[in-house]
Amino acid sequence: MKLFIKFDINTICSLYLKQNLEQNNINFTTLGFGEIEIEDNLDAEALENLKNKLVPCGFEVVENQKSVLVQKIKDAIIELVFMDDSNNYKSSVFLAEKLNHSYGYLSNVFSEVTYSSIENFIILQKIERAKQLIIINEMSLTEIAFLLNYSSVAHLSTQFKNTTGITPSAFQRIIKKRRENLK
């Protein structure tokens, strides 16, 4: 039988992180997603070890402040896009409030670090969510467009196409056929 498994990245990552740090007898406190405070002071070698353990799993140990902020911005955006009543929030307001900086400042730091803009990232995330929703196949494109705060299906289609190069319906088709192939 066929099962769809939804997983919560947060839980998985935290769990793994915990396992790894405990293995190495490192005491830590979790400050939030992606942020831990290590109680002990690690020397370079220990830090290097830690990085080596974590990097292969997709973890990146970021020490740079700005990079940290960018990561926070990204997390906030993801939160915004993936929450269900995101229509009520204007992204710039939301981010400014959540991260306690002006939107302009956030925008600059983001562009400096990533060479890409917040707007682009938001779009990327929205399209990503649209892809997920399309795959689950329980909502129509119109409903998805509405949920993601697009003014119309056409608007969603256009942005989808601009971002990925293909139309949402083509995407749907391809995913469907991929599944059939796997059978």
Add this chain to the structure above:
Amino acid sequence: MQKNALHILLADDDEDDRLFFKDAFEEIKIQTNVNFVHDGMQLMEHLLNPDNKLPDILFLDLNMPKKTGKECLIEIKKTDHLKDIIIAIYSTSSSEEDIEDTFIQGANIYIKKPSDFNTLKKIINEVVTVNWHYHTSGLNRDNFLLRLK
């Protein structure tokens, strides 16, 4: 951005295309490590060789002798330790059916070979950027589909 250089592998039998590719990658800001193979069989040998580091992104031409790009694509997607490689089809064909078909077979990106060098640079820049986003933002690789003209 990436601390480590991005590993790029191009499989293309055309010498000129390989040259363009190499030059384009040299001119973009991102640090990359580009390797080449000349045909399908060479590609599979390279990938299956445990000594070789797997590429972050594989650019795959469809029209190759000995083994076509499509055959390689199918084989790669069937091989456990290879199926997670991001694959960008790099081809001259613009037939809708071909394009959709490669996506269905598991390709992540489809690029139509441009006839202008600057366009090529722009394209690979975008590919690398988007790939980086996927890499760092926890986006689902299975849904990573991108088509560039």
Add this chain to the structure above:
Amino acid sequence: MKWIPNFNSSNSLRVIFVIAVFILLFLSSIAYKHNQDLNESSKVVMHTYEINIQLERLMSAIKDAETGQRGYIITRNARFLTPYIYSRDKVNTSFITLKKLTADNPEQQENLQKLFKLITQRFVSFENCLKYSDPKTYDKRKLDNHMFGGRILMENIRFKVDEMNDIEKAYLKKRLKIYDAEISLSPLFSISLFLVALCFILLAYRQISRDFERLKVYNKKLLISGGLMSESENIGKFSTWQWDLDSDKIDYSDNQFRLLGLEPNSFTPNKATLLKYVHPDDKESVAQAIDGIVEKKQLPFVYYKIIRPDFEIRYFKTTGKLLTDQQGSKILLGINFDITDEHLLNIELQERNKELEKSNKELASFNHVASHDLQEPLRKIQTFISRVSEADKSVMSESAKNYIGKIETSAKRMRVLIDDLLLFSRTNTTKKEFIKVNLNELLDNAESELAEIIEEKKAVIKTNRLPKLSVIPYQIEQLFINLIGNSLKYSQPDVEPEITITSEKVLASDYSGILDQSVKKYHKIIFTDNGMGFDPQFKETIFVLFQRLHSKTDYPGTGIGLAICKKIVENHKGHITADSIVSKGSVFTVFLPD
């Protein structure tokens, strides 16, 4: 079989005839009776008059005796006694006769007896008169008495005779009356019956002659249709056979023999002969089919080969049906077609088809591969040109830079040509899947393809709702791209292009000159722009492949775009027309079947 007309007069005819015969018998019996009655009545008359005569004879005999006696008395001449003597005999004879004649009438018999008595008494009186008139025994008184008495007796006798006559007369009258009554009725009765019988016979005659006429007509028709059938069998190269399942007799039409290569009626057909001429390869299937037909009442078309006596092989197609007529008899009707010509033609056609398909496929792949493979070197040229950086150009001579520029232009042109050619070949060759789509979606896609130019030229596109049609989606999208693209390309400089797209449903009959009438309704989609337009005298030629109205330096174009449009519209069994007014704009009208 219902087509045999039902002559139901046969029953009514029988009835009529029986009635008529009965009437005739009746009539003849009446006539016979009539005859008898006449006979009887004349006999009765005769009888009465016989009696009359006899009675008169009696009277006259007695009168003779009286006269004789009188004469003798007067003259005493014995000669006068002769009648007197004879009279007695006469009386007796008459009496005997009368007795016989009145044997059936007791009353008369009685009267006769009385008469006899009277006569006897008279004769006694005669005797007495004679005695007493004789001079020897003369007695005047007794003589007078007896004479007188004799006269009274005579009178009595006369009375009696008259009475008897009267009785006879009355009797006769009575009988005659009866007969009269009977006879008078008969003629009337007979005539009316006769008339009735005549009516019936006339009716019957009318019916018979009508039926006869009908029979004649039907017969004629049958003959004609029989003849036509035979002729049509001959001309159409088919034949029929009939198999009476009850009597197991098979009848071949003439042409059946001829189709088998034989003379009509050259043999008596039976079950075995149905298979005799069938090709050995097909004997089994044909036999099976024939067996199956009795059960299933119908034979689907059976295809088989036959071998004629001259060893020629012909291809046959046979079907049969079981027919049951009104009387319940089952007849199997079989029809054979000699399809040799069609079959051979078919085979030829199939082969030609295959060849065509093959050549088509080759052409298509040639087309596609050629365009495709041509793109490669072209792309290289263009890419390498683009590699020539500004830095490189700055150290080149003017002419070298110029040449590079020209190479670039030509390469671009070639690219466009190849792209268009590729499109054109794809329009022809890729499988044509018709899907019902909303044309508005395709229009949106087209617009987004042209988004850059639309924005650049600040073009405005107005459409009203396009219908949902069964089309090849990518082709219609291409159609829209080409038409809108053209409008954008040939827009008037410094004028913002305005493109209007409208759609309406029209009847094919209104455009009988240009639209295929087998489809009733079409959708008419009109693309109007405010571009430069073109000279309307070219409104047909612009659709011709490679035809251009401008030089390639003025406006880039391959001359393929509109040819592709035309091909696409033709693929959809529609039509496209163009019209224009120079410097005002152009109108492209696309008809797509509903």
